[in-house]
Amino acid sequence: MPLPIETHVDRTVRASYRELQHLSDDDLMEHLRLSHDDALTVLFDRYHRLVLAIALKILRDRGEAEDLVQDVFLNLHQTVARFESARVLLKGGSFQMAYRRSYNRRQYLATRAFYSTQEVEQLIKTRLRVSITES
Secondary structure, eight states, X not given: OOOOOOSSOOTTOOXXXXXXXXXXXXXXXXXXXTTOXXXXXXXXXXXXXXXXXXXXXHXXXXXXXXXXXXXXXXXXXXXGGGOSOHIIIIIIIHHHHHHHHHHHHHHHHHHTTHHHHHXXXXXXXXXXXXXXXXX
């Protein structure tokens, strides 16, 4: 039997992860405001793939993109009290933040020649594989 979906958050009851999974984003944000950390886990499960996709398209490096995803959700946890509605933060704000931070991180890495170094390393690995197979 499915759990009922809450229309308001009882401030005295700490919901389980399973119960939180059935809540709306607005209700999850309210739980997060009340320091129910499992609410962040549910939000992460819902949205991390989209944030990762944005970061990967811009950064073109999985490790950097995964770090950025963690940064975005950590920032969500730290700034949740400033936002009235989950729609503002989750539907637009987090994705704009992911885009902005990805773009800024890409510029930072480019100024430090991260991408050119990475390309050289990939070229060396490819050459080594070719040399080994030719021997």
